[in-house]
Amino acid sequence: DAGVTQSPTHLIKTRGQQVTLRCSPKSGHDTVSWYQQALGQGPQFIFQYYEEEERQRGNFPDRFSGHQFPNYSSELNVNALLLGDSALYLCASSFGEAETQYFGPGTRLLVL
């Protein structure tokens, strides 16, 4: 049973560019959450997708957007990249409400 997978593992972009990160949830899971983790800090909630809709959003600007597909996989898009967007981006999947979240290995984004 495959766990949560993310791609790519590493990415280098320059300021002003756009990036798309991808996540496939654990088998049987229907909910995907995205987190940003800056170096030395805990993860910060970006948003959660359920039934192809954004169900909840954290305190992130509109430059951060997402999508969930019918097979429950998800994308995170970040436009107009800033240096401060450099971080580890984590995807987590779960089933139902208030359930344990399982995390993927993350995508390390470096913005130069």
Place this chain on the structure above:
Amino acid sequence: GIQVEQSPPDLILQEGANSTLRCNFSDSVNNLQWFHQNPWGQLINLFYIPSGTKQNGRLSATTVATERYSLLYISSSQTTDSGVYFCAVERRSNYQLIWGAGTKLIIKP
């Protein structure tokens, strides 16, 4: 919003030692999880424990929801226990995990 505080921020121990990590939260929650993040960044679920006590091998956790704290116990530490331990909580119907800043644990051989 809800605040999550973890202590201590850093902990250095010799192999074989026991440790207790603490997580305080400022409001009632319906979900509390402990995670271990290894040096490569992978987050591993340790416990889903909104209340009560659970044990898994050398690790155990206790959450006292009425007093808004949770404890993670690690016994007979091994070098592979090194990493950062996070506590994360979720408010009812809020769907988002709020994370503490973590406890960085280093186990020396």
